[in-house]
Amino acid sequence: MTIYDACESSPQIRLSRRMRIVLFFLVEGVAALAIGFAALFVSFDPVWSAELPQQAVLRPSEARSGSLLFKTDDGYRDALRLGIDVDLTVSGPTVRARVTQIFRNPTKDWVEATYVYPLPAGGAVDTLKMVVGDRIVVGDIKERQQARAIYEQAKQNGQKAALTEQERPNIFTNSVANIGPGETVLVQIEYQELVQQNGNEFSLRVPMVVGPRYNPRPVVQSVDLRADGSGWGATTTDPVPDRDRIASEVLDPATNAPINPTNITVHLNAGFPLGEVKSHFHQVKIESPDSTTRVVKLAEGPVPADRDFELSWKPAAEKAPSVGLFREHVGNSDYLLAFVTPPSVEQAQQKALPREVIFVIDNSGSMGGTSIIQAKASLLYALGRLQPTDRFNVIRFDDTMDTLFPSPVAANSANIGNATSFVSAIQARGGTEMVPAMRAALSDTNHDDADHVRQVVFLTDGAIGNEQQLFETISALRGRSRIFMVGIGSAPNTYLMTRAAELGRGTFTHIGSVEQVDERMRDLFAKLENPAVTNLAAKFSEATADLTPSALPDVYRDESLVLAAKLDKLAGSVEIKGRIGDRPWSVTLPLANAAEGKGLSKLWARRKIADAEVARTTRQANPEDADKTILALALEHQLVTRLTSLVAVDKTPSRPEGEPLRLSELPLNLPAGWDFAKVFGERPRLPAAPTERRADAGDGKVQFAALKRSPVATQGPGTIQLPKTATDAELKMIAGVILLTVSLLLLVFNRRQTLSH
């Protein structure tokens, strides 16, 4: 009986065991599908954060911003040489700069040179002169396309021509066509700029190096360097070591004359008795003809253009003039420039207003990798800096959005702790819906509360295409909030950042690496915590004024308010009102007492153009109207803008009459002692296969790029970095299958053991 029973039951057991194994597989299969499918909705971003190395984006843009490239028809080994002379005249509040670039073609071919260079943002470029042999050609301002066409035509015809174009408000390109073999062409541009004032100190800066603060996009892409193709291919050598070697050679003044020599002279007429005058990065000789004037020259002649030139000066009196008022009469109008520094004594006693800070962090997928780490570190730093009297809130967004607290809360330790863990848990994923987040950040629930300064700190890479919408949101909803954009990562959308900060009456801070977080955030907080003057407004008593900037920014610690205005008559006064801390503050400046200034009309026009660009993007003016305004201003004041360029064409060797008149008033300011032979004569041959030259290993401004018809023509900074293109999909699937098999074996083994017992 028992045997029979056993016989009967054993197939059942076998069947059920088989069933179980089948079921097991079935369940596993379904589970695998289910998990795979569920995973579609759960992002495994770390898997994908295939980062480009940091410098991938930074390096080309840095290197390209001050590059000299030259074209030949059949490629050449020798690079074009360039020398730069910068002559600055400071007249009270303005700087007139004359930058002479000397292009020399040591080759046996006709070449076209294109030089991309930085200028101070806000500099108004208004003059272009080209000197060929003993002929001087003065550039005319033209609409951009027209100028380009004129230039191209001249180039075709074999005439010498120069063209100055604006790539960005602070990046310009000079093109010079048809430089003959062994010829030297001088191109001179002039710009007008404002003196910077910071507390007691006045300063000017000539950008020689394009540092990360500009972070321009690769402007050189518009410049095509003619190689005939075989430049691609076998080269896998790293050009950087070679470049460093060349750079160190250049920098050895004992054995070599500087190869990219720059000479700088400053005529300083401060308008007040001068105290200390200091050059921060260069050895200088300073002459003092009288108490208000200095002539600053480089102590040891031309230097390699490897760092910015910065000059600062202080008044002899202990206190800097807190007010400056200057006027210029051009045509039928008066132009006014006013500097006002809020009283520093009062400022020192003033306790900062408590703040209401809304932090917004972008955790979209494009922030994946190091960007999100920087953003989180910055935000955690910021949370740590809050004072107990402050209020704050945190918003994170991708294509969804979370607001940490329903309304801003006091910055006590419990709330800060809450926020810290909230921020720490953030991961990068999803899309970038920035507008709702900005709208949420700007929705001001305590708008009657004048005791708190409301600040929005917005951390993002700005990787969005609907900038327009964001600008509209800001201009419509900004209210009393100030927006401080913090650009994260190696290539944030700087256009978006600066515009947004401008519209939001705040600042733009760029954090390009984790190491920069502390320093940059500290600077930002110095501004956030010390709003010297808020709610600024200016009123003219009699004159009708066309004022710029139209929305007066907050004046942060040690900054001064700078106003430019076009007036119908120079009469009455201007009253500037604001609040310092909790106290109202106002100052009245009588216009009649303004001192004579130079180039104020250009500065005014430059700022009006910037305003029009803003209005254009915010659609306060429609694009056609804004463009018309810009064009009219640019043509009237002879400025290079997005829409206008300067073009000079050497029509024939015998220029028409009338030009010699201009010729005579052209002191082409080559400094005495500028020795062409010395500048250009040394080392006629560059080291083997020079593909790039830099004045400094780090970030020299002037570079030479020559493309040869050889496969060695690897462009160091131009080399494209390739993204990571492998996934661990297969690895994971294989590991998964192995683990499943192991578990199956274990199960079967277990079953065997159970049965055998």
Added chain:
Amino acid sequence: MRRFILPLAFALIGLILFGQGAYIHAKALLAQVLLERAFAQSIATGHPVKPWRWADTWPVARIEVKRLHASAIALAGSSGQALAFGPGHVEETVDAGEPGIAVYSAHRDTHFRFLKDVTIGDEIDVTRSDGKIFRYRADRSAVVRFDQSGIDPLTNRYELVLSTCWPFDALTSGPERYLLHATMIQSDSSLSDSGS
């Protein structure tokens, strides 16, 4: 019961790993379907169309190797995010059909798996989002380090580079990249002429 814990834990981890791997492929496949649709729409409307609402990128080109019946829709940008869904058009390189080098990168195990089968002389068609088709012929391949690609973006010939990770059958990612270089042989007009 205890004896089930270990195998079940193994099974669970195995499932998660397998699921993640499968998810990568599922995402790559599904995205291409959505991208195909968005790309067709882009060509029709002339505006970039996002493949899905929250996408960070949009289709810019179709890369096709007719001999291998392989095709993929490339996306703007080459961030890791974009590469999960399709080949990425590397920033700072020109569009296909423009003078200069257009560089597209994709994962070797998904969209550019076919790259190892492309031989010198193969024709590669690139359709831009404006509907123009450019034909390139593969003429060189190279293995380089990711940061020393040797690609010169400043050329003014019409060139194309497809890049993916090297070696093709490795399981982990490394610094080496495989580059397939091609030169344009037919621009849009001539292609349509020969087609008609």
